[in-house]
Amino acid sequence: MTWLAGNWPQLVDYGLAHVLLSIPPIIVGFLLSLPFGWLANRYRVSRGVLLTLGGILYAIPSLPLFVLLPSLIGTKILDPLNVEVALTIYAFALMLRTTADGLASVGGDVKLSATAVGYGAFRRFVGVELPLAGPVLLAGIRVVSVSTVSLVTIGSVIGVNSLGFFFLDGYQRSFFTEVWVGIGGTLLIALVFDALLVLAGRALMPWTRTRRGALTAAYGRAQSRWAVLR
Amino acid sequence: MARTRGMIAAAGTLALAALALTACSSGNPLATGGSTSGAKAPAGSITVGSAAFPESEILAYIYADALTDAGVKATVKPNIGQRDVYIAALKDGSIDLVPEYTGNLLQYFDQSQNPQGADAVYAALQKATPAGFEVLDQAPGSDADSYNVTKKFSEDNHITSLSDLAGYKGSLKVGANSEFGTRPYGIPGLKSDYGVTATLVAIADSGGPNTQKALQDGTVQLADIYSTDPSIKADGFVTLSDPKNMILAQNVVPLINSSKASAKVKDTLNKVSTKITTDALIDINTKSAVDKESADAIASAWVKANGF
Amino acid sequence: MNSYTAAFAWLFSGKNWAGPTGIGQRLVEHLGYSALTLLIAIVIAVPLGLYIGHTGRGRAVVVPFTGALRALPTLGLVILLALWLGFGLTPPLIALVILAIPPVLAGAYSGIESVDRETVDAARSIGFTGWGALWQVEVPLALPLIVGGVRSAVLQVVATWTVAAYLPLGGLGRFLYDGLPVRDYAEMLGGSIVVIALALALDGAFALVQRAVTPRGVVAGRVSDIRTSTQSPDRKERTWLAPEA
Numbered sequence: 001m002t003w004l005a006g007n008w009p010q011l012v013d014y015g016l017a018h019v020l021l022s023i024p025p026i027i028v029g030f031l032l033s034l035p036f037g038w039l040a041n042r043y044r045v046s047r048g049v050l051l052t053l054g055g056i057l058y059a060i061p062s063l064p065l066f067v068l069l070p071s072l073i074g075t076k077i078l079d080p081l082n083v084e085v086a087l088t089i090y091a092f093a094l095m096l097r098t099t100a101d102g103l104a105s106v107g108g109d110v111k112l113s114a115t116a117v118g119y120g121a122f123r124r125f126v127g128v129e130l131p132l133a134g135p136v137l138l139a140g141i142r143v144v145s146v147s148t149v150s151l152v153t154i155g156s157v158i159g160v161n162s163l164g165f166f167f168l169d170g171y172q173r174s175f176f177t178e179v180w181v182g183i184g185g186t187l188l189i190a191l192v193f194d195a196l197l198v199l200a201g202r203a204l205m206p207w208t209r210t211r212r213g214a215l216t217a218a219y220g221r222a223q224s225r226w227a228v229l230r
Numbered sequence: 231m232a233r234t235r236g237m238i239a240a241a242g243t244l245a246l247a248a249l250a251l252t253a254c255s256s257g258n259p260l261a262t263g264g265s266t267s268g269a270k271a272p273a274g275s276i277t278v279g280s281a282a283f284p285e286s287e288i289l290a291y292i293y294a295d296a297l298t299d300a301g302v303k304a305t306v307k308p309n310i311g312q313r314d315v316y317i318a319a320l321k322d323g324s325i326d327l328v329p330e331y332t333g334n335l336l337q338y339f340d341q342s343q344n345p346q347g348a349d350a351v352y353a354a355l356q357k358a359t360p361a362g363f364e365v366l367d368q369a370p371g372s373d374a375d376s377y378n379v380t381k382k383f384s385e386d387n388h389i390t391s392l393s394d395l396a397g398y399k400g401s402l403k404v405g406a407n408s409e410f411g412t413r414p415y416g417i418p419g420l421k422s423d424y425g426v427t428a429t430l431v432a433i434a435d436s437g438g439p440n441t442q443k444a445l446q447d448g449t450v451q452l453a454d455i456y457s458t459d460p461s462i463k464a465d466g467f468v469t470l471s472d473p474k475n476m477i478l479a480q481n482v483v484p485l486i487n488s489s490k491a492s493a494k495v496k497d498t499l500n501k502v503s504t505k506i507t508t509d510a511l512i513d514i515n516t517k518s519a520v521d522k523e524s525a526d527a528i529a530s531a532w533v534k535a536n537g538f
Numbered sequence: 539m540n541s542y543t544a545a546f547a548w549l550f551s552g553k554n555w556a557g558p559t560g561i562g563q564r565l566v567e568h569l570g571y572s573a574l575t576l577l578i579a580i581v582i583a584v585p586l587g588l589y590i591g592h593t594g595r596g597r598a599v600v601v602p603f604t605g606a607l608r609a610l611p612t613l614g615l616v617i618l619l620a621l622w623l624g625f626g627l628t629p630p631l632i633a634l635v636i637l638a639i640p641p642v643l644a645g646a647y648s649g650i651e652s653v654d655r656e657t658v659d660a661a662r663s664i665g666f667t668g669w670g671a672l673w674q675v676e677v678p679l680a681l682p683l684i685v686g687g688v689r690s691a692v693l694q695v696v697a698t699w700t701v702a703a704y705l706p707l708g709g710l711g712r713f714l715y716d717g718l719p720v721r722d723y724a725e726m727l728g729g730s731i732v733v734i735a736l737a738l739a740l741d742g743a744f745a746l747v748q749r750a751v752t753p754r755g756v757v758a759g760r761v762s763d764i765r766t767s768t769q770s771p772d773r774k775e776r777t778w779l780a781p782e783a
Contacts, residue, residue, distance in 0.1 A: 007524045059693055059737040061700045063714050064730035068723075071541060077315070078279075078307060078324040146609045153611040154701060157718070159282075159310035159319070167614045168309060171704075172283060174439030174621055175522050183614040190609035219601065312719035405706075409719040431706045432716065433625075440625070444706075449625060 003177050015185055017080075018162035021152045022189065024084050026145050029091025030137075036092075037099025038125065050096060057093040062086060062151055066158045083155035090151065091144045098140030102133035135208055135218040138201040142194055142219055149190040153182070163189075275303035276490050279316050279325030282309045283436035284518040284525060285373060285458065285511065289329035291529030292506075293484060293499060296538045300498040308525065312409050313338055320363065326490040327499075332368055333478025334375070335485065337414050348372065348479040355483070364491060366484045366499050369506035373458040374480035375415055375437075377404075377470040383451060384468040391471040395426045395452075405441040406454035408432035415477045416454070423476045428452065439519065442467075458511040460519060482506050498538075505536045545727035554728075559712070561732060567708035568736065572695045575631060579638035579691060584684065587646020591680070592672050597647065604640035612637060616702045630702040637698060638691045645687015649680030681751040689744035696737045700729075710736070 004011070040050040069075060069082040106129045114128040130137075153164030166182030169175075202208065276297060280290035287308045294304040307325055310316040317338065319325045332351045336343055339358040345351050352368045359365055377392060384390060387398055395402065410416035411430045420426045433441045437455035442465060445453040452470075455462055457480075462469060484499045510532070517528045548554055555561045590596050615636065619629035653676045661675040662668075677684075703711025713729025716722075 003522060006527065010524055010526065055741065056734075056738065059697070059734050059741065061697045061714070061730060061733050063700065063711075063718075064726050064733075067714075067718065067726055068541075068730075071723075076319070076322045076324045078310065078319050142605075143608070146605060150609050150611045153613055156309060157311075157613070157704070159307065159315065161307075161309055164611065164613060165309055167611070167617045168282065169284070171440065171617045171621065172435040172438045173519055173522060174435075174443075176618070176621055177522070179614060179618045179621065183611060183618065186611045186614065187606065187609050191606075194605070219605070314719060314721040318721060407719065408716040411716065412720055432712070433706050434704055434715065440620075444625060447624070 004181065011181065011185065014161060014163050014165050015189065018149070018152055018164075018186070018189055021080055021083055021155065021160070021162055022087075022145075022149045022193070025087035025091045025148050026141065026193075028088045029095050029144060029148075030141050032088075032092045033095035033099040034130075036096055037103055040096065040100040041104050047100070051100070054093040054096040057089055060089075062090070062154050063157060065089070066155060066160075078159050080155075080160050082158070083152065083160045087148050087151055091148055094144050094147070095140050098143075099133070099137060102136030102140065103129055105136055106132045131205065134201070134205045138197065138205070139218040142197050145193045145197060146190045149193060150186060153186060274492070275305070276327055276495065277325045278304055278306050279310050279319055279328045280306065280308045281313065281316055281328075281436075282311050283438070283456075285456065285515055286329055287525035288514050288518060288528050288532075289482065289506075291526045292502060292532055293327060293329065295530050295533040296498050296502045297495065299533065299538050300494060302492075302495055302498070306526070312407065314409070320485065320487065323487075326487045328485050330365070330483050330485040331373060331480040332365075332483050333480045334413075334415070335365075335483070336478065341414055344475070345478070346475055348481050351479045352481065352483070359485070362488055364486060364488050366486060366491070366496055367503050369482040369503040371458075371506045371508040371511045372479060372481045373456050373508070373511050374477050375410075375454050376457045376462075376477070377472075378445065378453050378455045378462060378467040379451060379470060380445060381466050381468055389470065390468065391473055392420070392424050392426070392476070393473055395420075395428075395470070396424060398426075400451070402426065402428040402452060403431050403450040404428045404452040404454060405431050405433045405437075405444045405450035407434055407436055410454055419476045423474045456515075458508060458515050460512060460516045482511070502536075502538070541723040541727055544724035545731060548724040548728035549731060561710075561713075561729075564708060564710050564712055564729075565732065565736070568696070568699055568710045568733075571627070571631070571634075571699050571707075571709055572692070575634045575638055575695050575699075576688065576691060578631075578635045579642050579695075580688060582635070583639045583642035583687075584646050587643045587684070587687075588650055588672065588677065590643075591647035591650025592668075592676065600643065600647070604643055607636065607640045610637065612698050612701050613704065616705065620705050625706055627707070630699075630705060630707060634695060634698055634702065638695050641690040641694065642687045645690065646680070646684050649683030649687070650676050652683055653679045678751075678753055681753075682748050685744065685748045685751055689741060689748060692740050692744055693737050696733065696740060700733055 036050055040047045065086040066082055069085055070077050073085060075081050110128065110132065111124065114124045119127065152162045153167060155162055156164030156168055163182045163185040166178045170178030170182065278290045278294045280286040290306050290308060294306045297304040310319055316328050320328055332355050336351055336355040336358055343354050345354045355365055379389060389395060389398065412418065417428055417430055420428055431450050433444060435441055437453065437459060441453045441455065442461050444450045514528050514532060517523045590600055615633040616630050619633050623629040658671055658676060661671045666675065699709050700711035700714055703709055703715050710729055710733050713725050717726035
């Protein structure tokens, strides 16, 4: 406790860095998954190619990807962008499948009806398919969020510091408190992100509030589909 | 329909917010100066990097605090990694300054060199440092890699020096960081200088408490512990002597990008270096390893106490 | 790009494969660690998942709990346990088992839940006991999803053991952590290629297992292959939105 009090500023700095490193991959990964998720449902070939690609991207261990990115995208070796881009790749790989499934779960009749009342392809996608796939998308993004927040810590191994700094520093000094603080802080950020996503989901999808447990069920479903941590 | 339109508006807002947040992320508080987006650190400001072990971090904060007190804007990027990584970061401009150790840095630049004595090492280092970078004055304090064994192992096998190891019959494991496997003062040096074959157990804590524990419980017979570590005395380890001088003198020295080495910066860091004695290093390491104070707290207390 | 040529040169050099620190030995260690982790995780999580799926009890606790487990940072957990229990295989093994449990558990309970209630009721009505219905009807029907959970865990476990090599361990992660401090890209990248190849090979193998255990005519295992249009929206809606209804 005294350590916590004495090291509060450091904790806030690294916590803030952690949050800022986590947000872009979650959002960019989600946004990228929308067009590609749509494409995956559009043609048999694109589905096979995209979902296989997602699987392969997802199989790359994080550490070497962090280390290699500077040579791939021309960043400096301590640039936080290296971690952000790598995590965006994972977020995208995870989200792609969920988005494709979510969009596919929208019934054919519903889509035909939308077309019948005059919706064009794009308006139908944004106005009908996306909202109806909402619970599934939200469930997917929650899984992505949790795993991203956890993966950010590995960036500390290559000098892009976050709460993960406390793991390495705690290890080097054999100091439990510090490691606990790092883990607790990471869990806290993950929980807050998750709560915010659920709130955002309720606000954006008011109809799910009336169907009891709809969001939870979709989340449980997404949980069962994806292994996320590495 | 109205609801759908509301949805679209809300989704649009969310997307915009998302983009805004993404844009903000380059303002990462711990990432000043490392950005590629042309957001260069203001001229004159210095980014101090550090290796991934406590003493190096504390020294980095000491440099930064002293520079800040002298009116030079300085930030710290701690925990970058080991020498190859932070030297690369120095070369690509991610950092401008890093606390170093003369002998190991010399051998990093030029592995063939083997000068004896702190001054000879320092002189050779000045020559070997690549263009565009320079080392400032070396500090009187030094912190070298050292091979340690337990008192019992030393007494049982009559081993007090690295050359005694050649006569040891059992297998030898060395607890150290993984780069020890390729360094001239590590496994290869042990073989070429002393004819001793040892295997590495990679314990990534730079000779910290985990390495010490491994030495005590017999997981390893030898441990690379930095000579300023308070545990050597506290745990009664025996540091093996190095009659062939495989490990060079290791005085603390600032390595800096020449374009950042203004007279004021040099002057400030040289003054700091005069105060960094071996005792001072042992003291800051004790505060870190035993009292568990954070690197920046130890540094600011030190800078205050030494009148900067 | 020359780091890639160097990586393949590293990979195809015979001397890097031989000996106690060679790729061959590390590969064997990595497979051993991963298999042990999976085995323990399966022994713990599958029965628990079957129980939850069969009885519906504990689901409200387990779903958020497994979510929280996923948020546990691997590196932190591995380091914490190592500081606590010392070196050796046990601390990282415990950490990795903890992290492998969520996907296996989720696969098991959602597999059982995916079995149509009417099918189970029909089995009971023709004389199956609760236990008999579970083993002879629900588990076979759920097997594709159960194997799917294990398959997810495989990818994760194989990747995560590389992170755990921050500690003094064997396995393929050694190449990453040994290459990192000296910026040996050939070693790091070469090691990564082996990890990726291993992960993909195992994933492919489990995909085949998953296909093999899918009973003919059962869709439970093919949920992931749903395509657009023609199917009835009614069934899908129920699956996604309210399986507990």
